[in-house]
């Protein structure tokens with residue numbers, strides 16, 4: 311009764327952790343800002359629903375929102391217009407519409423490992439083969455071009471990139487973006503660039519792939535920018551020849567994006583980006599707090615994230631990531647096991663700092679005590695000289 315493809319994908323490990331958690335656990339597993347949306351956009355949403363914006367709209371989104379989104383990309387490519395933009399139901403739907411429009415059965419699609427949980431399943435669902443390329447802690451989780459290049463075959467058609475990254479927090483420097491663009495041009499690959507955290511960076515701004523090559527498609531979202539993950543609104547910026555095909559798939563998934571949410575986000579893009587900057591400022595302070603606390607955790611090491619709101623520390627204990635995450639859960643702390651993001655996430659945890667400073671301090675205290683016990687248990691002294 312059920313199609314075979316259902317068996318080819320799993321519900322993400324992140325969800326499983328939440329289901330196993332007690333209500334009093336400290337939650338450092340969150341993949342969304344712990345802030346309310348800016349109040350003017352909430353007011354705009356309410357006003358939109360009161361004033362009749364409750365019906366279907368154009369498939370590709372409201373023209374005024376498409377135009378406004380395009381304006382944010384004209385510094386990178388002056389010719390960008392609303393015709394390059396499709397408003398979607400979040401980055402998630404945008405990624406699925408891209409997979410449907412761009413990957414054929416049998417194609418190979420390069421995906422980051424560790425990487426966001428939808429890239430590989432989306433490729434599989436359309437009959438393509440995800441080919442993970444490694445991101446290593448020792449490289450600050452930046453991709454190595456030669457590691458990608460030797461995975462390219464005549465069947466490789468696309469590469470998914472994600473900067474700032476979930477789960478690592480890495481932000482590609484300009485040189486990495488340039489090298490990836492050159493690689494894509496050399497091998498005639500399409501770049502699907504997931505830039506949903508582009509406004510959440512701490513040291514240097516994110517470099518978009520838009521305008522660097524006509525092979526790049528940008529996926530973005532209002533979810534993180536305005537703390538509106540529940541509104542389900544995102545967008546694609548694509549070269550004109552690809553807007554039709556991606557838009558057609560988007561139509562068959564969603565018909566059109568939410569009309570009132572679009573009205574609200576229109577207000578947000580003109581009035582609320584200051585609130586986003588204040589949120590990022592707070593995330594920066596928490597990132598520093600987390601780095602200080604993690605430095606006191608024995609057996610863990612960590613690259614400082616420059617974007618998004620995650621750290622991805624590695625550990626040297628023999629336990630698996632799921633065992634460590636389950637042990638922490640029993641001790642009252644929710645984290646995400648690193649292997650939820652791919653095989654190379656083994657021996658890592660994802661810790662989200664979309665949580666209050668108090669929760670972060672208490673949660674990392676639980677982690678430190680847990681790590682001290684693990685380290686004591688596996689230290690030669692405890693083993694041979696009880």
Ligand SMILES: Cc1ncc(COP(=O)(O)O)c(C=O)c1O
Nearest residue numbers: 341400401402426476531533544
């Ligand atoms: C890297 C990345 N891409 C895309 C998404 C999808 O976000 P949304 O569908 O809420 O826009 C997320 C959400 O966590 C993400 O972390």
